[in-house]
Amino acid sequence: MTKTVWIFPGQGSQAVGMGLDLAEVGKDKLAKAEQILGWSVLDKSQTDAAELAKTQFTQPCLYVISAILTDILQGRGIKPDAVAGHSLGEYSALYCAGVIDFATGLELVKERSLLMADASGGAMTALIGFDRPQLEMAIAETADVVLANDNSADQVVISGTADAVKSICDRVKSKRAIALAVSGAFHSPLMGAAANQFAQVLAKTIFNDADMSVITNVAPNAPTTSGQELRDLLSQQMTAPVRWREICLYLAEQGFTKAIEVGSGKVLTGLVKRSAPSLGLVNISTLSQAHELMA
Template identity: 70%
Template sequence: MTKTVWVFPGQGSQSVGMGADLLVVGKEKLDQAEAILGWSIAEKCQSSAEELAKTQFTQPCLYTVSAILADLLKAKGIKPDLVTGHSLGEYTALYCAGVIDFAAGLELVKQRSLLMAAASGGAMTALIGFDRPLLEETVAKTEGVIIANDNSDSQVVISGTNEAVQSICDAVKTKRAIPLAVSGAFHSPMMAEAATKFALALAQVEFNDASVPVISNVDPSEATKSGATLRDLAIKQMTSPVRWRQICNYLAANEFKQTIEVGPGKVLTGLIKRSVPGMALVNVSNLEQVEKAG
């Protein structure tokens, strides 16, 4: 039997028009989301790219669209053997695994997005093509910067103070260095204040044991079904790196043969393709692709 992982995208995978074909089949959740958020997911997904890219809108939109798509796959009898997500996408994975219900998950995503949007100070830059040992050594000896997204052997995002991020860019030769349009140094210790506030929101939400194992961004060494463990990991996520490269290593080591990216875009299947040779890759970002799946 083919072992299948469902992966859920994070911020950066959004696109104008996403979810447009889900207005009827996803009406219940879209109405529920509007009541929680005070604004329409469907309308925001049809707005400008600039508007949709605002953290406080991007995260709830991605969570809701991806959750609807996951529901549709399950309704067809398709089930994962493991779930995971990239940063924000981890919350959709928790919903998919039954750890949190949709409304509670969206309330968490709402609070998370507002706290991250309000963060100020610091910078993030994506680096592509570099000498990894040199990069890791330089980051380790530079105060105020970390590898925040370890996406693959040749693609990372560094996060920290403006000065420290720039010093890494000056010291390490890369094929491309792309400053990210974000308000703060996400997934770094500079998010400590926001993380403390978010922990209060997490404390109010019931975390059930998972129906299928979940692998966390914070500790991808093993998957877990423990709701208590997953809550502890969620508390740490905002200040910890996204270890996507290590998640890919876990998939390879545990002989997963198929990945289904559930949600907008193809970012995660693109990363997995480069990191896990031979993996069968499926993208489910719209109703047509749901109908073809299985």
């Protein structure tokens, strides 16, 4: 029996031109998004990569596109057994699970993206191919830096002050170290002020109980359907690490057989393949791919 999880991409999965084929089928949501954001998702997706990569644009665009693709699939009666999202993608997962409606989710994503875009005084670097025990020891011995994204056994992102991040890169050898073009130290304690502001917004938002299990970034081994619990976990997400490797391991342990990435790109399916190679993988980032799955 197939046990399926839908996974939703976060910042870094954006691509110029994404979502253009959804203009007609998603016109109602695109119009609502323009009303909420004050700008057009499809217009922004056609700008250059540097403009689209700005946090205040990337996050809403990814959320809207994932939501439209979710509607297409669910409109044909296709539903997952569980959902998970990578950082920003967790909001798309909550929409899919019926925890928040589209407009509420986009309002949250808009506020989150603006707070994160305004953050300053930090840095993030992706490390590929490294000695994990050495990295963990170096982080434990260095102030103001954390493992922000634990994506797979050989791919992580560290986050903290610029000096602390540089110190780790100098001490730990890796095949590649890629400085990320972000404004602040996302998923680290340095986001505390922004997280406190965002927590006030979350506290005023109604979260419904989920229609299916939600596997969260903060507690990957304890999926839940409780709206209250999901809201509490989301309030921690901005300063807590994204534990994606553990999510993948949990999926394999619990007998999931297929992961469907709903949204732009193939980043998450690549990560699932590294940590949980037993799962079948499907990408739904275009209208034609959605139609293929439905067929």
